[in-house]
Amino acid sequence: MPNWVTNKVKAPQEVIQALVNEEGRIDFGMILKFEGEFPWNGVFGDAETAAEAVLRLPVSDHPLVGGMQRESRSRFDLSKLSDESFEQFVQMLRNHRKTGFMHSMDFARSAWGTKWNACDQSIEEPGLAKFDTAWSFPEPVFLKLSQMFPEATIELAYADEDIGSNCGTVTFKGGEAVSREESADWNSMSEADQQKWQAFAYEVKGWEPEPDED
Known part of the structure; x- marks a missing residue:
């Protein structure tokens, strides 16, 4: 929390x-306003990891966090995503292409500062x-x-x-x-x-x- x-x-x-x-x-x-679409109430971690890997987004500067992100991204497998996780993954790619952000929380952290x-x-x-x-x-x-x-x-x-x-x-x-x-x-x-x-x-x-x- x-x-x-x-x-x-x-x-x-x-x-x-x-x-x-x-x-x-x-x-x-x-x-x-976030100009993308994300009709879910929460973000699935596996979908986000897959999107980050495909988009080749930078990892955290924190050594521990960055190391965990690299490990997670190296092991992601699109074929193992649930149907809903896959839909989130696809929408994250669409949002990033349109707005530069994967989803509304990604946008909020940058645009709102919270x-x-x-x-x-x-x-x-x-x-x-x-x-x-x-x-x-x-x-x-x-x-x-x-x-x-x-x-x-x-x-x-x-x-x-x-x-x-x-x-x-x-x-x-x-x-x-x-x-x-x-x-x-x-x-x-x-x-x-x-x-x-x-x-x-x-x-x-x-x-x-x-x-x-x-």
Whole structure:
């Protein structure tokens, strides 16, 4: 399971509404849309491995992960794919040819900066929205949103469930991040900074501090 990052956005109402789909949900696809097709709810690992091998995509820079990917790709066998895995494999090739991405999750990681769409979301009042994302805040979405509304000031505060790490504030305007204050690596921070960012993260998350952190 990922670490969940809580995002709180303050912006003019029309900016917030640009994120909302017909179902009334915050949807990053309203800003950056995947132009391929992938009608499945999940990705089969064997289909993805086969597609990566055929497309000769680069492996991870991480030695262990890269080694595992090379091993998996060297052993893939199209004849052993189930019918549904084969259909996914074929659709991944079609998507990559059309869009440069195999499937919607592949697209999301690159285009949105986060693995999935907004979760556990709410529009608390006009101009204020809150939602969770996996592992990181969706900076590319807000850069694009800021390009669409160049005169608007968009303020975003985010905080990881790893309290005090991966958190901060970023302000967007004119298609750029015009200011940002973000936590450093936990082990490189002073005790005062650790306490500061812990307090910040608890506020953004809406959680009460742990008793030993009071």
